[in-house]
Every structure is written in structure tokens, then in C-alpha cells.
Amino acid sequence: MSKHLFQFTIGALTTLSYASVNAGEEIQKRFIAQSCSGCHVTKIEEYSIPNLKTLSREVFASRMNSFKNDQIPSTVMGRIAKGYSDEEIILLANYLGKEPQ
Amino acid sequence: MTSRRRILGGIAAAALLPSKQLYPSDVSAKIIVIGGGFAGATVARFLKRYAPRLQVTLVEPNPIFTACPFSNLVITGQRNLSQQQFSYRFLEAEGITVLHERAMGINTETRQVALQNRDTLTYDKIVAAPGISLQWNAIQGYDQSASQVFPHAWLAGPQTMLLRQQIMDMRDGGLIIIGAPPNPFRCPPGPYERASLVANYLTKYKPKSKVLILDPKDNFSKKSLFLDAWKTLYGGMVEWVGASDGGNIVEVRTATKTIKTDFDTFQPDVANIIPPQSAGTIAQQSGFADASGWCPIDPLTFESNIHNDVHILGDAAIANAMPKSAFSANAQAKVCALQLKQILSNQEPISTTLANTCYSLVAPDYGISIAGVYRPGKYLDPVPGAGGISPRDAKENTRKLEARYARDWFRAITSQTFG
Numbered sequence: 230m231s232k233h234l235f236q237f238t239i240g241a242l243t244t245l246s247y248a249s250v251n252a253g254e255e256i257q258k259r260f261i262a263q264s265c266s267g268c269h270v271t272k273i274e275e276y277s278i279p280n281l282k283t284l285s286r287e288v289f290a291s292r293m294n295s296f297k298n299d300q301i302p303s304t305v306m307g308r309i310a311k312g313y314s315d316e317e318i319i320l321l322a323n324y325l326g327k328e329p330q
Numbered sequence: 331m332t333s334r335r336r337i338l339g340g341i342a343a344a345a346l347l348p349s350k351q352l353y354p355s356d357v358s359a360k361i362i363v364i365g366g367g368f369a370g371a372t373v374a375r376f377l378k379r380y381a382p383r384l385q386v387t388l389v390e391p392n393p394i395f396t397a398c399p400f401s402n403l404v405i406t407g408q409r410n411l412s413q414q415q416f417s418y419r420f421l422e423a424e425g426i427t428v429l430h431e432r433a434m435g436i437n438t439e440t441r442q443v444a445l446q447n448r449d450t451l452t453y454d455k456i457v458a459a460p461g462i463s464l465q466w467n468a469i470q471g472y473d474q475s476a477s478q479v480f481p482h483a484w485l486a487g488p489q490t491m492l493l494r495q496q497i498m499d500m501r502d503g504g505l506i507i508i509g510a511p512p513n514p515f516r517c518p519p520g521p522y523e524r525a526s527l528v529a530n531y532l533t534k535y536k537p538k539s540k541v542l543i544l545d546p547k548d549n550f551s552k553k554s555l556f557l558d559a560w561k562t563l564y565g566g567m568v569e570w571v572g573a574s575d576g577g578n579i580v581e582v583r584t585a586t587k588t589i590k591t592d593f594d595t596f597q598p599d600v601a602n603i604i605p606p607q608s609a610g611t612i613a614q615q616s617g618f619a620d621a622s623g624w625c626p627i628d629p630l631t632f633e634s635n636i637h638n639d640v641h642i643l644g645d646a647a648i649a650n651a652m653p654k655s656a657f658s659a660n661a662q663a664k665v666c667a668l669q670l671k672q673i674l675s676n677q678e679p680i681s682t683t684l685a686n687t688c689y690s691l692v693a694p695d696y697g698i699s700i701a702g703v704y705r706p707g708k709y710l711d712p713v714p715g716a717g718g719i720s721p722r723d724a725k726e727n728t729r730k731l732e733a734r735y736a737r738d739w740f741r742a743i744t745s746q747t748f749g
Contacts, residue, residue, distance in 0.1 A: 256672075260682035263664035267657050268687065268735070270742045277734050278742070304720070304732050305687050305701045312703020312716030317683060 258324035261317055265325060286326035293318045357674045358383040359454040362443055364433050364612055366390030366418060368397075369644030369659035370459035371747045374426045376667035381674070387427040387451060389443065393417065395748065398517060399656050400740050401486040402524045405494045406531040408694060414486055416748035436616040438637040455670060458618060458625070458634075459643045459659070460610025462516050465623075468606040469509070470581040479584040480601040483524075484516065496600045497528065503538035504599030507589055509579045510545040511604045514624065516645050516654045518551035519690045519700065521604055522570075526556065526692040529564040542598070543570045544591060546578040551653075552690060552700055552719050559692040579603070609646035624648045629706035631679045632666045641666055650709035651702065658686045660743055681706055683713070689736030697732030 269281045281289060295301040296310035297318075313321065363374045366388050374388045395416045403409040418428045432446040436456060443451045464482060466473045472480070483493040497506065506528060510521040525541050532539045549572075550556075560568040571577035576593035582603060589596045589603075608614065608623030618625045618634055625642040626635040632647065634640040643666055644659035652658050661684050669679045687701045702717035704710040720732060 256668075256680055257682070260665060260668055260680045263668070264661040264683070264685035266664070266742075266746065267660055267685075268739050268742055270746065273738070273741055273745060276738055276741070277731075278738050304728060304735060305699050308701045308716060308718050309685055309687070309703060310716075312685065312713040313683060 258320040262324040281325040286322040289326035290322040357381045362453040365459040368656040372663035391432040396486040462607045465606040480603045502536040507598040507601040509603040523690040544577045548572040651712040652710040696729045
């Protein structure tokens with residue numbers, strides 16, 4: 230089901246594909262994710278800020294969109310998500326989210 | 331430089347190349363990083379991580395780094411200075427050459443850096459992250475020796491401990507003046523967080539005392555949230571006087587312990603004078619700064635607008651809307667490391683989006699934040715509709731959560747930079 234949702238989301242995009250063979254996207258997603266790791270780290274114990282690697286790409290993208298549209302409450306993420314386009318959210322999801330099993 | 335500003339439009343053209351060709355692992359060049367703070371240490375690390383064959387040398391006089399974020403809790407005795415301190419041993423273990431020397435001059439013609447020990451280093455690219463310098467005598471009477479009486483505590487270390495000692499030694503019923511600096515300066519919410527945490531300490535231990543902020547500005551970061559919190563948490567203990575009401579400090583006299591504004595003379599028990607600031611000294615000496623005292627950069631690559639092959643990060647750079655924060659420095663450094671890799675492998679730089687979040691504690695368990703998202707334009711321009719401050723009507727739980735996130739952010743940023 231969630232995969233379905235994700236394909237729907239990216240179905241609206243024409244320039245970027247989900248497949249990671251796209252080298253341009255490979256570079257762009259690495260660039261855009263750099264600010265996120267200022268808070269979202271994976272290796273600290275008893276850490277309250279969510280570890281993004283535990284989220285699937287689908288969940289990551291849908292949560293960012295919900296923050297962006299004020300559909301779920303947040304502290305800072307609503308303010309931050311509003312700065313990213315739909316295309317950028319896909320890039321972030323593909324870089325930061327969990328690899329598909 | 332404008333030709334580089336083209337964003338990578340040719341995704342389709344690049345799509346067929348295997349990614350290894352776009353990221354050759356054999357990029358080799360000599361990179362010198364000046365300054366081992368949040369910008370410098372981060373860029374050194376990520377250059378080595380993304381392009382292992384680069385020869386990366388970090389030039390930083392201090393063997394131990396003392397972090398400014400969270401040092402306001404050191405002033406109020408809630409943290410030890412050692413919790414702010416980090417060594418460079420993990421950077422060295424990753425193959426970065428760390429020289430505990432002072433850079434005395436950078437010659438962009440010969441691409442050489444002169445060190446205090448008289449050695450000379452040559453570079454292909456230099457990344458300058460020298461932080462700030464304090465403008466001595468910009469306020470009449472406030473020079474380096476005056477800072478031993480009225481500490482600035484704006485470079486963490488002995489100054490932090492001096493201010494802490496003065497506050498600990500102060501009588502109940504004393505007056506503490508915090509002289510805030512004019513824009514732009516390191517850590518825009520910092521003076522106001524400091525006033526809050528000092529008031530928090532005084533409420534417990536010296537409740538008859540007062541904190542007076544004298545400010546040469548009429549506005550400051552998260553103003554409404556700070557004013558609300560001071561009213562609800564600390565009653566009348568914190569008073570803020572802006573420029574329009576005569577907050578501009580024009581002179582200090584250490585002999586008589588007096589502080590003069592345009593209209594008044596004060597005799598505080600403790601005065602914390604945070605003077606006007608400019609880019610770090612080496613940036614001034616090397617001609618990287620403009621008339622403003624800060625370093626103009628191409629917001630896409632962080633390359634100096636004045637000198638080629640010089641990239642400038644963090645507090646020293648003119649990023650305009652993107653504040654002079656540890657978060658910004660660290661984010662800029664990671665992007666700059668990737669841009670340098672692009673440039674050194676003859677690829678176009680990539681236009682990307684950056685973010686910043688600055689937390690402040692107005693009490694140990696009461697946090698507020700300001701966030702922003704930025705894209706390279708004329709400067710690092712704010713993305714319209716994004717960013718802003720915590721809501722004024724947030725519930726207690728939200729304030730608690732932001733305080734917790736603030737503490738965790740510090741652990742994250744320091745472990746990424748030094749750990």
C-alpha cells in the first residue's frame with residue numbers, strides 16, 4: 230500500500246526518477262541531504278531526534294509532505310519542510326530513507 | 331564566476347554515465363583549511379571522506395577546540411567547560427594533517443600560507459574558516475585589557491570562566507549588564523539566551539538581582555519569544571533597552587567600572603560587553619574581507635569574490651540571511667566539500683538547498699528555535715514561505731521537547747565535526 234502511495238507521489242514528477250542509476254540525481258541528492266545530518270544522525274545512543282534510516286523512502290516522503298502542509302504537528306520540521314519542493318523531497322527520501330528490501 | 335551559477339540542468343545528459351565517472355576517486359590536490367571550528371573541521375573531514383586522495387592540512391593554533399554553543403550553561407554553572415572541549419585526534423586518525431600553528435599570511439599569487447613557525451605551505455585550494463575577530467576600541471575604552479574586567483565571553487574558553495566567576499561572586503541584589511553587539515555578529519540569539527539563563531540562575535540563588543541588556547539594535551532574533559519568556563519566567567528581572575530607548579553603549583571605563591550609553595551612566599556589579607565583530611584576523615590580513623569587514627562569496631561554491639581558489643565558510647563569510655551559527659557553518663562546510671570535489675574533477679558545481687536551525691534555551695528545560703531554508707541567489711537567499719520561529723502560543727511540552735532537541739543537536743553537531 231505504502232509503495233503505491235509513493236509511486237503516486239513520484240508519478241507527478243517528470244524530471245527525476247526513482248531509479249538510482251540516474252547519476253545526476255545521485256549527486257544532487259547527496260548535496261541536498263547535507264543540511265539534514267546537522268541534527269539527524271544515526272550513531273548516537275538515547276537520541277531524541279528521529280533516525281531517518283529507520284524510515285522507508287515512502288514514509289519519509291509522506292511525512293515531509295505532511296509537515297509541509299501542516300497536516301501533522303511538529304517543532305521545527307513544518308518550518309523547514311516548507312522550503313523544499315516536491316522534487317527535492319523525493320531526492321531527500323531516496324538519499325536518507327531506508328533502502329528498499 | 332557567473333557561468334558556474336548554472337544549475338545542473340542536464341540531468342538527462344548525465345544520466346547514462348556511471349556514477350563513478352562523475353565521482354572519480356582519484357581527485358588529488360593540496361587543500362589547506364584555515365581554522366578548526368565547526369566550519370573548518372567539518373570541511374577537512376568531509377573533503378577526506380568524499381575524496382580520500384586529497385591532501386588535507388588543517389591549520390589551527392589551539393590543540394583543543396572550545397565550542398560556543400551551550401557555553402551559556404557554563405556561565406551559569408550548569409555545564410563544565412570540559413564538556414565544550416574537543417580535540418582533533420579523530421581528524422588526524424582519518425588522515426588529515428593537523429598543524430597547531432597560526433597562519434600569519436596567505437599569498438594568493440604564490441598560493442602560499444606563512445605560518446608563525448616560519449614554515450610555508452603551498453596549496454591548490456584554500457578553505458578559510460577563521461571565524462570572527464572582535465573590534466577592539468569600537469566602543470571607547472573596550473580593548474583587550476578591558477575584557478579582563480568586563481568579559482565578552484564571545485569566544486568560549488577563559489572568557490567564559492571569567493564571566494562565570496564574576497556572576498558566582500556577585501552579591502544578591504547586584505546589577506548585571508549585557509552589552510549586545512550590532513549586526514551582523516556570531517550567534518544572533520546568543521546574547522538573549524545568555525540573559526535568560528543568567529536570570530534563571532539568579533532566580534534561584536540571587537533573586538534580588540537584575541539583568542539589563544543594552545542593545546544598539548531595536549530588533550533581535552526570536553525577540554517576541556524572548557520577551558514573552560522573560561515576562562512569564564523571570565518577572566521583571568530581565569530588562570531590555572533597545573537603540574531607540576538609548577541602549578547603545580558608547581564608552582566603558584574599567585577604572586571606575588562605569589558603562590555609558592547615549593543618555594545614561596551605569597555602575598553594574600558585572601558587565602558582559604559583546605563588542606562589534608568582523609571576519610577573523612587572517613581573512614582581513616589576506617584581503618578576503620570587503621569594507622564591511624566580512625568576506626564576500628559566491629553563494630554557490632563559497633569561493634571568494636575577491637580571490638580565486640579561496641573558499642570561505644562559516645561566520646567569516648557574507649551569507650546574509652543564513653545566520654552565523656555552528657549549524658550554518660557545518661552545513662556550508664559539507665556542501666563546500668562536495669563542490670570542491672566537483673570543481674577539482676572538472677565538473678559543474680551543483681546548486682542545492684541548505685537549512686539552518688538555531689535553538690536557544692530560555693531555561694534549562696524551555697527551548698525555542700528559529701529555522702530557515704536557503705538557496706544560492708544573490709547571496710544565500712531565504713526560500714519564501716519557509717522558516718521562522720517557534721509559535722508564541724506553544725505548549726509547555728513543545729518547549730520541553732525543543733530544549734531536549736537543542737541538547738541532542740549539540741551532541742550531533744560536535745560528534746559529526748570532532749567525534
